[in-house]
Amino acid sequence: MRISARADYAVRAALQLAAAQDAGPLKAEAIAEGQGISHKFLEGILGDMRKGGLVQSQRGGNGGYWLARPAESISVAEVIRCVDGPLVSVRGERPPDLSYTGPAESLLTLWIALRAGVREVLGVSLAEVAAAQLPAGIVALADDPEAWTNP
Amino acid sequence: MRISARADYAVRAALQLAAAQDAGPLKAEAIAEGQGISHKFLEGILGDMRKGGLVQSQRGGNGGYWLARPAESISVAEVIRCVDGPLVSVRGERPPDLSYTGPAESLLTLWIALRAGVREVLGVSLAEVAAAQLPAGIVALADDPEAWTNP
DNA sequence: ATGGTTCCCTACTTGTTCGCTCGGATTCCC
DNA sequence: GGGAATCCGAGCGAACAAGTAGGGAACCAT
Numbered sequence: 148m149r150i151s152a153r154a155d156y157a158v159r160a161a162l163q164l165a166a167a168q169d170a171g172p173l174k175a176e177a178i179a180e181g182q183g184i185s186h187k188f189l190e191g192i193l194g195d196m197r198k199g200g201l202v203q204s205q206r207g208g209n210g211g212y213w214l215a216r217p218a219e220s221i222s223v224a225e226v227i228r229c230v231d232g233p234l235v236s237v238r239g240e241r242p243p244d245l246s247y248t249g250p251a252e253s254l255l256t257l258w259i260a261l262r263a264g265v266r267e268v269l270g271v272s273l274a275e276v277a278a279a280q281l282p283a284g285i286v287a288l289a290d291d292p293e294a295w296t297n298p
Numbered sequence: 299m300r301i302s303a304r305a306d307y308a309v310r311a312a313l314q315l316a317a318a319q320d321a322g323p324l325k326a327e328a329i330a331e332g333q334g335i336s337h338k339f340l341e342g343i344l345g346d347m348r349k350g351g352l353v354q355s356q357r358g359g360n361g362g363y364w365l366a367r368p369a370e371s372i373s374v375a376e377v378i379r380c381v382d383g384p385l386v387s388v389r390g391e392r393p394p395d396l397s398y399t400g401p402a403e404s405l406l407t408l409w410i411a412l413r414a415g416v417r418e419v420l421g422v423s424l425a426e427v428a429a430a431q432l433p434a435g436i437v438a439l440a441d442d443p444e445a446w447t448n449p
Numbered sequence: 450a451t452g453g454t455t456c457c458c459t460a461c462t463t464g465t466t467c468g469c470t471c472g473g474a475t476t477c478c479c
Numbered sequence: 480g481g482g483a484a485t486c487c488g489a490g491c492g493a494a495c496a497a498g499t500a501g502g503g504a505a506c507c508a509t
Contacts, residue, residue: 148299148378148416150388150409152497159402166401174455181400188498194457206456207506223408227299228449237301241448249332250317250428251310257374257419257427258301260436263445264415265299268408276408277401285411294414297392298379303468325484339469345486357485358477450509457504466495475486 148235150227156184157192157230158223164202165218165273172204172211192230199229218277224269234269235262299386301378307335308343308381309374315353316369316424323355323362343381350380369428375420385420386413 159182167173175193179186193212196202201221204212214221224234233241235258242258268285275281281289288294310333318324326344330337344363347353352372355363365372375385384392386409393409419436426432432440439445 148301148382148386149390150299150386152389155389158405159398162401162405176455182402185498187500190456191458191498197457204456205506206454206504208454208508210455210506212456231299233448235299235301238303238306239300243446243448247310250313251333253427253430253432254309254313256432256440257422257436259445260432260439261416261419263439263442264419265412266445267439268412268415271408276404279404281404281407281411285408288411288414288418289407291414294410294417295394297384297394302466327484336469338471341485342469342487348486355485356477357475357483359479359483361477361484363485452509453507455504455506458502460500462497462499464496464498467493468491470491471489473487475484477482477484479481 154227154231157226161226161273162277164214165277168214172213174211195230218274219272221273222270305378305382308377312377312424313428315365316428319365323364325362346381369425370423372424373421
């Protein structure tokens with residue numbers, strides 16, 4: 148259950164774009180510098196986001212990237228899906244495509260619940276994260292001091 | 299965010315052991331057949347579980363594997379951690395080791411919340427899954443019909 | 450129209466992980 | 480001792496991850 152570098156970078160770039168969404172386009176170089184990401188690597192990620200319809204771009208002198216939709220309507224989950232495929236998969240397949248037998252029968256339900264939980268958390272919008280105003284449900288999860296400790 | 303084959307297989311094997319926990323040791327071959335897993339591959343996984351203290355084993359004629367502790371006290375999360383390392387990591391590091399700046403500042407809180415959510419779901423015990431009696435909170439998550447659809 | 454700027458695309462590298470197989474050594478009980 | 484099981488390590492092909500490199504194509508200002 149790991150978040151890849153691509154996904155992490157993509158979300159951070161999207162947050163930068165969300166913060167600057169009314170200030171004109173942002174250059175890849177500027178985003179890369181602002182977040183400490185390799186510029187060329189980021190370019191590839193932004194390309195995926197463009198193909199996925201999340202951002203738009205313009206070349207030339209004062210070109211750059213901007214969000215295709217308002218930051219309030221784009222979720223973190225969407226960004227991750229765009230660059231990394233399905234949010235959660237088991238053995239490379241999406242949960243509903245699996246089937247278990249014997250004592251493992253309700254394992255499928257557990258994977259589904261896991262995915263639903265993940266979706267709930269990552270359903271927050273870019274605007275909410277960028278403005279540091281996470282919904283109460285998320286804050287409640289992160290408020291438990293135990294959540295910050297490694298087992 | 300993918301569950302590896304190792305993790306999936308490990309949990310399924312653990313469930314088989316949970317279901318047979320008072321019926322003496324179970325051979326790797328029997329587990330493999332019961333769940334449709336490659337026998338030799340499973341052996342490696344069971345070896346990890348033994349090193350992690352989750353199962354015990356005995357060689358020879360009527361040897362096999364059994365759970366080291368009652369199935370009620372072993373969580374699915376423990377099994378996964380045992381064979382796959384940390385439950386959720388970002389770019390190979392555990393969330394508390396990260397730091398973000400600018401508009402991405404509260405992304406860390408989001409990752410922490412994500413991990414907390416995952417822990418909550420995967421905190422169920424082997425006994426509960428094997429007996430198909432998941433806690434109400436999990437069932438509630440999986441009850442939403444939308445949780446079963448791919449986006 | 451020309452130049453500088455920026456995105457766009459393809460290919461390549463390098464290292465690691467995944468999923469799995471094979472062969473043999475060791476230990477156990479009868 | 481002998482059969483049956485676990486144990487252990489080596490290896491392997493394919494895929495993936497993270498990043499690098501270089502050039503082509505569009506855009507704008509002058």
